[in-house]
Amino acid sequence: MAVKITDICISCDSCLDECPVDAIVDNDDNPTGEDVYFVQSDKCVECVGHNDEPACASACPTDGCIVWDEKSSGSVQSPNRGEVGSPVVDD
Numbered sequence: 001m002a003v004k005i006t007d008i009c010i011s012c013d014s015c016l017d018e019c020p021v022d023a024i025v026d027n028d029d030n031p032t033g034e035d036v037y038f039v040q041s042d043k044c045v046e047c048v049g050h051n052d053e054p055a056c057a058s059a060c061p062t063d064g065c066i067v068w069d070e071k072s073s074g075s076v077q078s079p080n081r082g083e084v085g086s087p088v089v090d091d
């Protein structure tokens with residue numbers, strides 16, 4: 001389960017410190033090599049038990065940048081999660 005940062009990320013750093021489980025890494029540490037921030041899906045808990053909605057998406061100034069990613073079976077998932085690929089926060 002996770003959310004995903006897409007290629008319209010402007011590397012503004014607003015999300016990094018908002019994650020309660022330190023699931024986000026910056027562009028320098030993005031394992032894909034892309035010049036955007038990255039959510040480690042094995043760490044992301046979709047903010048369940050921490051925030052009403054994913055804190056990274058709430059903090060992100062770039063509309064539609066953070067989207068719902070695939071969910072994996074057996075993991076905690078937000079009851080409010082949307083379709084894979086849809087923005088986590090609708091502005």
Ligand code: SF4
Pocket residue numbers: 002003018019020021022023024039043044045046047054055056057
């Ligand atoms: S949804 Fe929550 S746990 Fe997942 S990366 Fe964003 S802030 Fe971190």
Ligand code: SF4
Pocket residue numbers: 005008009010011012013014015016037056059060061062065066
């Ligand atoms: S807040 Fe949004 S635009 Fe800024 S680094 Fe995070 S994902 Fe990228």
